[in-house]
Amino acid sequence: MVGQTLGPLRFIPGKNRGRYPYCNSVYIEEAGILIDPASDRQILSELRDTHAVREIWLSHWHEDHFRHLDLFEDVPFRISERDHPPLTGIETFLDWYAMENPEYRAFWAAMVRDQFHFRARKPAGFFQDREIIDLGSLTVEVVPTPGHTPGHLAFYFRESRILFMGDYDLTPFGPWYGDLLSDIDQTIESIHRLKAIPAEIRLTGHETGLFSGSVEKLWDDYENVIYERNRKLLNLLASPKTLDEVVSAWIVYGRPREPEAFFEFGERAIMKKHLDRLVKKGRIDQNREKFQIKN
Numbered sequence: 001m002v003g004q005t006l007g008p009l010r011f012i013p014g015k016n017r018g019r020y021p022y023c024n025s026v027y028i029e030e031a032g033i034l035i036d037p038a039s040d041r042q043i044l045s046e047l048r049d050t051h052a053v054r055e056i057w058l059s060h061w062h063e064d065h066f067r068h069l070d071l072f073e074d075v076p077f078r079i080s081e082r083d084h085p086p087l088t089g090i091e092t093f094l095d096w097y098a099m100e101n102p103e104y105r106a107f108w109a110a111m112v113r114d115q116f117h118f119r120a121r122k123p124a125g126f127f128q129d130r131e132i133i134d135l136g137s138l139t140v141e142v143v144p145t146p147g148h149t150p151g152h153l154a155f156y157f158r159e160s161r162i163l164f165m166g167d168y169d170l171t172p173f174g175p176w177y178g179d180l181l182s183d184i185d186q187t188i189e190s191i192h193r194l195k196a197i198p199a200e201i202r203l204t205g206h207e208t209g210l211f212s213g214s215v216e217k218l219w220d221d222y223e224n225v226i227y228e229r230n231r232k233l234l235n236l237l238a239s240p241k242t243l244d245e246v247v248s249a250w251i252v253y254g255r256p257r258e259p260e261a262f263f264e265f266g267e268r269a270i271m272k273k274h275l276d277r278l279v280k281k282g283r284i285d286q287n288r289e290k291f292q293i294k295n
């Protein structure tokens with residue numbers, strides 16, 4: 001089977017280096033558990049046909065992590081209770097992205113249904129924060145890592161010291177925290193929590209996905225993306241700006257990108273989080289539609 005064996009685990013890289021709309025999957029051989037089934041439909045189909053997949057675990061509710069869950073309709077899956085609501089129906093799913101623009105909503109509804117095979121499904125159970133799961137020869141610690149999503153989970157394989165970190169993915173793009181219930185400060189706390197775990201190997205949901213040895217510099221760069229977005233925003237707000245004007249500065253994505261329903265939506269979502277946080281912290285003023293730095 002394709003993939004890379006890491007002690008008791010098999011790391012299955014996603015198509016296109018695990019870039020969205022794909023992600024890297026992890027398979028726990030002995031227990032027949034597949035984490036985040038969205039890497040490569042063909043490989044996952046083969047895994048289903050040739051190996052026993054007895055349970056699916058989801059790190060969080062995002063579509064690029066459940067894309068091929070439909071291959072495993074008769075297999076029980078688990079997720080955190082906090083991240084379960086968007087999997088109960090497409091309208092709730094879109095609400096959780098705080099998606100208000102009707103055109104964007106229509107684009108996303110079709111995409112999530114057709115490309116990501118969204119089906120409302122009931123989980124067999126929920127993970128508890130800090131739950132210790134005994135799989136016989138391996139012990140897995142469930143690590144709550146809210147911020148990206150409220151119920152995002154990492155999984156730490158204690159004996160082999162392998163940590164699967166989901167979307168705390170150490171990519172140059174940096175963290176996403178643009179959903180209705182995403183939170184910048186929780187994201188920072190989760191980064192610190194993951195950083196403190198003495199893992200020898202770190203696996204992530206996207207891109208490189210497999211890191212051994214020291215990743216100190218990568219962690220710093222990843223966290224600094226947040227502060228850099230914030231710094232650029234504060235510079236921009238030296239003179240008053242509306243949210244639309246902030247969005248058109250493309251601080252997150254660097255330049256205008258298509259489709260708008262994806263990139264303009266994402267830029268707006270992340271900038272809104274920064275603006276709300278800066279207002280709350282008393283760093284900027286909001287006067288009607290305009291935001292400006294406080295002197």
Ligand SMILES: [Zn+2]
Nearest residue numbers: 060062148167
């Ligand atoms: Zn995600």
